[in-house]
Amino acid sequence: MQRKIRNMEEFAAISGISRPTVSKYFNDPESVRVSTRKKIEAALEEYDYHPNVFAMNQNRRTTKNIGVVVPNLADPFFSEIGRRVELACIKAGYSPILLSSHGNPDMERDNLNSLKSLKPAGVLLAPFGRLSDKDAVKAFDADIPVVLFDANMHDVGRAFVGTDHFQSVDLMVEYLCRSGEPPCFFEMKNPLNPNANKHRQAYIESMERHGQTPNIYQVSGNGWDFEEIGKAEGDRLLSEGAFKTNTILCSNDRFAIGLLSAAYGLGFNVGHGPECNLRIAGHDDHPFSRFTCPPLTTIAQDYEAIANRSVSTLFALFEKRESPPERQETLFEGRLIMRESA
Template sequence: MAKIRSMEEFAAASGISRPTLSKYFSDPSSVRKSTRQRIETALVEHEYRPNIFAISQNRKRPMNVGILIPHLTDPYFAELVRHIEARCASMGFWAIILSSHGDPDLEERALRTLLSLKLAGAIVAPLGTRSNCDTFKALCKELPIVFLDSRIDLEVPFVGTDNRASIELLVEYLVRTGEPPCFLDMPHVNQNALERRQAFEEAARKAKFEPHVIPARTLDWNFEQIGFDVVTAYLRGSGLPSRTLLCANDRLAFGALAAAYKSGLKVGREDNADLRIAGHDDHPLSRFACPSLTTIAQDYEGLASSAFDILVGRLDGEENMPTSELLSSRLVMRDSA
């Protein structure tokens, strides 16, 4: 039997009209049960697998959703994508996932790829300070988009975590249970970095202690290496400004934990510990750090669901959709602080 390569060939071989097949592949429940059974039997008999992507591209309303994130290999973003994919599948959408790999040139190329596809919309976590706003503007003119986790200065719906509230929650806990923290700043690659530093400074003033900030003078996304190098340099020099270190994200904290270990310091909540370290995000690997990392847990499922729901609401023309949604977070107390 010759291999069937197109819908037209399948229609001719099965004796089922092309419009009926299109109707079935758009929505199997839209054809009569007897017709559906006949089509499914023919699919097995002729070993035909239709190009679902091409079918979606030909629809008046495509069922493809673009997703662009900074790093596919970062478990934080992988977890967000996992939840978005699940929502897409539950609603009959196909997720097309791209990564900018922390590179603004690759981000621009990915945006142009999204522009070249026929998409229903896109959920995008922009790099931030190094993003090309003009290319983002072009994308916004072509299709509905929602910013997730980070944003740039465009009138686009945004879903993220309330950094001010989360940092204040963590600072209050660290002050209540020990020495007030100093703050390991993350590279100012996006709005989250700026918001978390400002939130720390505000929380320190509120708690009436000096807000010592350890800067990260780079725009690199290699946070673990940055955390390790910066903390190692301080430990070999005059030491950290405090015996409690609050890191702007968990990946920085992983590097700080490694630096402390290599310097022979004990990290933990015990009275005989040399240093307490806390992070932010509840990165999927945080509970497996040694010691396990005290952190702020972002609502991964809530972030993904809210971004998807806002996007679908825009596609359906719903009015009064939120333009910004900041989700709350929770403190996770583990062994490191």
């Protein structure tokens, strides 16, 4: 039986290739001569050797690990954007370590502490915003570069990449005003995600620019059960006839999905047509929004552009090995997705 090779030293000895050359190959296969590379690859196949990449990383001053921390992977929005960030890291030859804070700001701090022991080259963080431990993120960033994405925290991290929410909400308000009654705004009173506050302020400013009176409906609720809260509170407000117009813009798609369910249960005809008596729209282009009944009108964020720019911005920090003179902020425009719900 062929004996098991336990480490790189044993592989170098049995294959007749020097240990420094083998190490150089695993760091960058293109850095060794073609003839040597072929010899190493043939030996890898013959002896079925797979190096411990994690151990190799830990022996370096800087590793090929990239930490990716999101608020809640159970939320399909963060699953999708986290997936795209992960793929962008892999494409660039790095090993992403994707962690969820499970809706708990304290766990966000714990995730950063855990990542320190893995010596990542950098971290991509989608923070909770005002609920995040700002000092902890700053202290981490002093040693390991941090690029924020999705939600911004001013003066934290080397850079931020996200959506221009004032542009995107204005785009939706403009469409709803010209295609029917002006929208009311439906949201949670104390949202976890700081983007929700931007959506409210953008709605107010946009309505005033269009000569309309903002109508905001805030409801109680905690955590990430947006659909459940949207359904329960939407049912109550619709039953009371509380909304001043027949058009409702929800702070996010998950909230809108809950409201759609409430409207269905109360017998409302949701959509854009003479037989319809309610219009509902959202924001984010949640992966499920096109499968609701009726499909949800929303704003699509450019997941791919945000993911790619976040990764490339972090890599640029590695290459320069210094922070830019000013904190970089990159915002991508949202895109209106018109579906049957509005």
